[in-house]
Amino acid sequence: MDVARLREDFPVLRREFHGHPLAYLDSAATSQKPNAVIEAVSEFYREHNANVHRGVYALSEEATDLYEGARERVARFLHAGDPSEIVFTRGTTESLNLLSHALVRSGRIGRGERVLTTVLDHHSNIVPWQLQQTYSGIGLDFVDIDEDGRVGGEAFEAALTPATRVATFAHVSNVLGTVLPVAELAERAHGKGALAIVDAAQSAPHRPIDVGALGVDFLAFSGHKVLGPTGIGVLWGRGELLAELPPFMGGGEMIREVHQDGVRFREPPARFEAGTPPIAEAVGLRAALDYLEGVGWEELMAHERSLTEHTLRVARERFGDRLRIYGPPPGPDRDAIFSFTLEGAHPHDVASLLDADGVAIRSGHHCAQPLMERLGVPALSRASAYLYTLPEEIDRMMASLGRVEELFRPRGTTARTPSPV
Ligand SMILES: Cc1ncc(COP(=O)(O)O)c(C=O)c1O
Known part of the structure; x- marks a missing residue:
């Protein structure tokens, strides 16, 4: 899978924040949208907009066909x-x-x-x-x-x-x-x-x-x-x-x-x-499913599996026990969602400091407070990947976490092991 090529389909990924290219690591919250979806929604409003099921006129029938076509697409999905x-x-x-x-x-x-x-x-x-x-x-x-x-x-x-x-x-x-x-x-x-x-x-x-x-x-x-x-x-x-x-x-x-x-x-x-x-959203969803399945599940899953292995390995090598990532080890029952605590730093501070480096992650209870209670933590930082995520973006997050760690290092203690990344 040519991720660099595929990323060109996602206009928002070209943006920069605080002088850095965006590393969007929050796809578990919401995914970014390819041009195919953005276009399908605008085209609907430009060319086909009418309410569905109600009109006997051609434009409404067109909108109804598009809406019901989306339902058929989801059924196939x-x-x-x-x-x-x-x-x-x-x-x-x-x-x-x-x-x-x-x-x-x-x-x-x-x-x-x-x-x-x-x-x-x-x-x-x-x-x-x-x-x-x-x-x-x-x-x-x-x-x-x-x-x-x-x-x-x-x-x-x-x-x-x-x-x-x-x-x-x-x-x-x-x-x-x-x-x-x-x-x-x-x-x-x-x-x-x-x-x-x-x-x-x-x-x-x-x-x-x-x-x-x-x-x-x-x-x-x-x-x-x-x-x-x-x-x-x-x-x-x-x-x-x-x-x-x-x-x-x-x-x-x-x-x-x-x-x-x-x-x-x-x-x-x-x-x-x-x-x-x-209605327009259903039309956009159809375009999204066409795009997603056009990429191919095997390639997508292999890409995400390798990102998971990469993330867990780099985290272990660089931070050892100081960065605790929750969830199963890499394997078929582990997806590319990484919730973690960094020793000595509050998850909200971690997310804010990463943002200053253009790295977008989330922190909080992730709408799973019973799980936070079970894990005995008030909050976690979370990075999550998708088909457009590059290993380099994970590496940028790790480098940024290294800087956070230095910032929170108690005075008088020695610097952490330098990063291999
Ligand atoms: C596992 C899970 N279930 C349900 C939801 C809720 O989805 P939505 O906010 O799109 O209704 C989410 C959203 O983060 C989720 O991760």
């Missing part, structure tokens, strides 16, 4: 059985809120019954269930991680109770980079009579997804993390399950008929898409 299983939402967060709400309303889970999630999950796969805990009396359990930050099948099985109706977990941790064994966890959940939901926000950008092979019942991801626009996400559900769920929001588009004394809803996916949907 997920290897879903039918485009009607694809619900467009605003993002993973909305997908999971929709689902938690609809599952309770449908009676699939109710008072005294339980949801199982994991301690590494993102708030968007915890808080919607906590809301249902408060308002509907369901229970919420957490599977723990092991010392390397993995969720093992046996620990998961042990946490499933006879009252567990739903098991919901991240495919990839946005903090630890751990890849969870989704197919195994789904099988174990089904074995105990629970539905299996997977939050693919951090996996869909980095690996092919086949919902059939994963064996899950529902899956959610966000457009903005897969090179697409903000404001669009996906909820995929098995057709027969979506058909039994009631709507999340009410309004236009999702109804068959409305009278003063009642309402009848449309079939999925329309039932779950109240109001004007994110």
Whole structure:
């Protein structure tokens, strides 16, 4: 994969900050956008803009075809059985809120019954269930991680109770980079009579997804993390399950008929898409998936694997135990997300000082406070890579971390080992 060539497709990567070229190491928060996506969105507004499903005139039909074409593209991306299983939402967060709400309303889970999630999950796969805990009396359990930050099948099985109706977990941790064994966890959940939901926000950008092979019942991801626009996400559900769920929001588009004394809803996916949907965003998402799959999964995954090995090796050689990177060692269950602490420096200071060198990383709790508590840290710094990340950018981060370390070195102590980078 010619990363230098590919980077030319991403205009923002040409920018400079504080006199340095941008080293964008925050793709787990949101990915940068290639020209193909930017162009597809502008072209939609320039040439095809109209509301969908409503007009009988040609322009509206064109917009509808583009919107529904995007749905077909997402169905292919997920290897879903039918485009009607694809619900467009605003993002993973909305997908999971929709689902938690609809599952309770449908009676699939109710008072005294339980949801199982994991301690590494993102708030968007915890808080919607906590809301249902408060308002509907369901229970919420957490599977723990092991010392390397993995969720093992046996620990998961042990946490499933006879009252567990739903098991919901991240495919990839946005903090630890751990890849969870989704197919195994789904099988174990089904074995105990629970539905299996997977939050693919951090996996869909980095690996092919086949919902059939994963064996899950529902899956959610966000457009903005897969090179697409903000404001669009996906909820995929098995057709027969979506058909039994009631709507999340009410309004236009999702109804068959409305009278003063009642309402009848449309079939999925329309039932779950109240109001004007994110049309231009769907068109942009389609362009993003075309771009991503055009690069090729094998090349992309090999590139990210080598970045992971490079990062962990350089960190160890240069800083030893002073730089603690959380999560599993390099391997098939470890993605290119590096959350760390640098001895003697607060994560927020680290991120601010790196910014002065043009290196963009994130610090904080990463919307995973239960995980921070489990790890016994208030916050972590996090660097994350994607298909356009260069090893040189990782090296710049390491050099910058070396300078941070010097800055925070207590007076009178000797300088650290000089960097091999
Ligand atoms: C694992 C995971 N789940 C869910 C989300 C929420 O995604 P969004 O903010 O796009 O709804 C994120 C975002 O960082 C995430 O990393």
